[in-house]
Amino acid sequence: MTEVIVVGAGPTGLLLAGDLAEAGIAVTVLERRDGRVSNLSRAFGVHARTLEQLDARGLADPLVPMGAALSRVRLFERVEVDLGELPSRFPYLLITPQYNVENLLLERALRAGAEIVHDTEVVGLSQDGTGVTVTTTDGTRRAAYLVGADGFHSAVRRALGQPFPGKSVLKSIMLADVKLAEQPAELLSVNGVGDAFAFVAPFGDGYHRVFAWDRRHVVPDDVPLTLEEVREVTTRALGTDFGMYEARWLSRFHSDERQVPDYRVGRAFLAGDAAHVHSPAGGQGMNTGLQDAANLGWKLAAVLRGAPEDLLDTYQSERHPVGRSVLRSSGALIRAAMIESSAGRAVRGLAARGALSIPKIRTKVTGQLSGIGYAYPAPDGAHELVGTRAADVPLAGGGRLYEALRGRRPVLLGDADVTGWADRVRVAAPAVPGGPMVLVRPDGYVGWAGTDPAGLRQALTRLTGTAGSRRSETPSTP
Structure with missing residues (x-):
């Protein structure tokens, strides 16, 4: 039986479906288009943080040769951003059409066992305490959770009654x-x-x-x-x-510049262009959607295995502020590029070059543009690493952290007893010992750090479920 229905087989929906299927979750993707991958997509750039996410799924190495690396991105005239300084395995913007990304994600999702149903349009939905019922042009389907990744004209967003405030830029x-x-x-x-x-x-x-x-x-x-x-x-x-x-x-x-107020409505979620759209400046639209999927997929899998239901609330608290930030930064870029007067453009260039000459500002700009610089809010009293992007550190005995994340399980950097969670967390020793234990979530962000074994057990329960717990039952089809 299907446990999660994903509506939309674009990059966001396909990454999410692949993550769920690799985690052993029964997932069905509903797509109103036929099975052909269009070459008319508008996205052309894959940023460093997205490449890191693809690396954690074994997809970056096949994608990179399909494009060309751009280490310096020109914003306008002589104003450039140097991505070569990024602390990443991918210190550049990869110029490659969206359909190359989409093809890789499609192959992975199918290989992992995701079901993809084409020529099917969502016309309505309802939900109760145990699941979501979706009405489509070819019948009714039911699952524990539903994700609308069906783009700007999202049928799921309309069915949920979610407004899409904003304006055309x-x-x-x-x-x-x-x-x-x-x-x-x-x-x-x-x-x-x-x-x-x-x-x-x-x-x-x-x-x-x-x-x-x-x-x-x-x-x-x-x-x-x-x-x-x-x-x-x-x-x-x-x-x-x-x-x-x-x-x-x-x-x-x-x-357009638009964003829904709520990424979660009960058992239904919105991701990618269904949740937010931005100006094309900076090439962040597809990248932001893929980051949404990376954040949500492991949480759905964890809750279906027995993790606390409120873990899903963190999708809103973590991803909504990022979407809002991208909307503002890309909007500022496009408005700067559209300054009409020659005097205004001269001031624009001087101001931008002056700001980018300041290391702190330059680091912030490159971090936001590439996605490397975003962090998530941490609970009060948490270690300073919690919520930050985990660096791709080398591991003892060979390999890298992001290779270890390819199992779609959290990775514990350190040595600890994980009895009861051994099937849900991988323990790996960093090549450079010392420091606290660090529990890295499947999306490459730090979920917990510290030295207290009791704190680790609490974090494992929070992020993966009670020791020895099993996945919850899928709601039956009515």
Whole structure:
């Protein structure tokens, strides 16, 4: 019987489904589209923290050769952020189309045993104290929990009655897949000059993806777009159109800034674009959704094994503030890029370069952009490490922490008696001994740290369930 239903087979839903299936949870993914992975997705960058999460699932090494590493990201004109300083195995932004990430996640989810049902649309849902009943275009399904990862137009969000407050930031953004007669000097070309903005990145198959915006010509999304219009706006923003020709895709869309107030409503959850949408600046949309999934998946698995139900409340307290922060930072970037006057753009450049010359500010900016710098709130009196991202430390006898996390179980760095939890936690010795014991959650964040065995037992009960407990029963199908 299905224990978790995930609605939406995009990157967020697929990572979540793969995590649950690898943890032994029966999961079904419902997707309204057919089984083809689209090459028309808008995401093009995989940030360092997301690559670390993929590394903890054995997917980073196959993904990295599919893209190109960009260690310096230009925000506008001469303002750049140096990602080469990141304390990560992946000190760069990987430029690769979303469908490469999606294909890897799909293969993993299927390999782990997730059921994926296509051509199925959610039309309603109800929930009670033991589960969620989902009404779809092909019948009714029931599970203990439901996750809506079904994007901006989320049917799950509507069925839950959740508002999606916010506004459109940019209207009539142009999107085009084109071939270029001249290869750009930089891997990623981006600039805003007040009345025009353009972004050009390689698609990986001989085409380039272009995003462009024209302050002088803001029209509804359904107004036809021509290659000539894309050329003209790109030339204004970047000084050249690189000899664009042979467009295989031309369309318009609008960019919103929105976030639901509640990521959890009873036994139903929202993740990815169903919960939050941001401006495209910084390329953080898909990355934030994948981080949502990484945070929620292990918690659902733990509760279904007997961990306290209120562990699921921490999804809201941990991920909602991150979504809000990404919304604000990406919004600030796009507004800075759209400054109209030349004097304003000059002040923008001076202010940004001055701020980035200060190490503390530079570290904060690169940490937020890459996802490396986010931490979660810790309980009062907890060790200072609790809630922070765990570094990928080497382990005694070889290997790394993030390789040890591939079992989808917490990893205890240190030596302790875990009798009763041995099937739910892996004990590993760090290569450099000393310091407190550190219990690393499956999403790579510190769940507990200290030297007290009793404190460790309490943390194991909190994060994985009572010693010897079994998974709760799945609600029956009505």
